[in-house]
Amino acid sequence: DAGVIQSPRHEVTEMGQEVTLRCKPISGHNSLFWYRQTMMRGLELLIYFNNNVPIDDSGMPEDRFSAKMPNASFSTLKIQPSEPRDSAVYFCASSFRTSGSVEQFFGPGTRLTVL
Amino acid sequence: GQQVMQIPQYQHVQEGEDFTTYCNSSTTLSNIQWYKQRPGGHPVFLIQLVKSGEVKKQKRLTFQFGEAKKNSSLHITATQTTDVGTYFCAGGTGGFKTIFGAGTRLFVKA
Numbered sequence: 001d002a003g004v005i006q007s008p009r010h011e012v013t014e015m016g017q018e019v020t021l022r023c024k025p026i027s028g029h030n031s032l033f034w035y036r037q038t039m040m041r042g043l044e045l046l047i048y049f050n051n052n053v054p055i056d057d058s059g060m061p062e063d064r065f066s067a068k069m070p071n072a073s074f075s076t077l078k079i080q081p082s083e084p085r086d087s088a089v090y091f092c093a094s095s096f097r098t099s100g101s102v103e104q105f106f107g108p109g110t111r112l113t114v115l
Numbered sequence: 116g117q118q119v120m121q122i123p124q125y126q127h128v129q130e131g132e133d134f135t136t137y138c139n140s141s142t143t144l145s146n147i148q149w150y151k152q153r154p155g156g157h158p159v160f161l162i163q164l165v166k167s168g169e170v171k172k173q174k175r176l177t178f179q180f181g182e183a184k185k186n187s188s189l190h191i192t193a194t195q196t197t198d199v200g201t202y203f204c205a206g207g208t209g210g211f212k213t214i215f216g217a218g219t220r221l222f223v224k225a
Contacts, residue, residue: 031211042217043158043203055211091157102146102207106157 004107006092012113018080021110024073025094033104034067034077035091043091049075050097082114117142119206121216129224134191136219138204146207147180147187152218153200194223 005024013019025032034046047057049069057067064083069075079086089111093104120139128134138147146165150158162171164180164187171178177190187204201218208214 033213035215043215045212045215048211050211093158097211102148102213103160103163104148104150104158104205104213106159109157 004092004094004105006090006107006110008110009108010111010113012115013082014115015083016081017114018078019082019086019112019114021077021090021092021112023075023077023092023107025075025092026096026105027073029094029096029105030072031095031097032069032075033093033095034075035093035106036088037091037109038088046077079112082112084114087112087114117206117208117214119204119214119216121204121219123219124217125220125222127222127224128194130196131193134194134198134221136189136202136204136221138187138189138206138216140185140206140214142208143184144206145184145209147184148205148207148213149178149187149189150203150205150215151200152203156200158203191221194221196223196225199223 007022031050033048035043037043046059047067048055052069067077089109091106091109093106095104118141122137148163149161151161152158162178167184168182169180175192179188201220203218204216205213
């Protein structure tokens, strides 16, 4: 298995532009998580899905952020409009949620820079 | 809200010295996970603890889960340069949510 796939790996954009980050979870996994990592705030959970349904989006910082999971093999995180303070590494993670295991598999991340 | 505190924030050790990072939750956890993130990399799952008082070992790494299921520790014996990175604990709340600690960044001097 290729693991969790994220694209793009790096994104540089200007303030006010729309940014879309993409994630392909590991096949067969039923839970998907979006995290944001910065030096100041550490690793923050933004939103997570179970069986393609958003379960908790309380970590989404503002209405500028939105996430979708149209099917089991694809998810997007969109920022519109982007701001410099959104600069961070965004990780997608997936897991196969069972009663005994909660191991999350992280993708390589997307490094976002908003100028 | 529910928090998972992790200390220390940084630790510098000489190769061969031991290292410990501690994790404390404001509430009882259903499980605790530990992850390692190498510089420039992504978090990688190390282990999960579920039972009260549980102790697990992986070679030079020893993981403990407190009796009250509110605290945990990771101890590395005789650190090596390959141990460099940030170690995160992550507390499971019983649902799907996992709350990550801020991480302890380990520096190992050869």
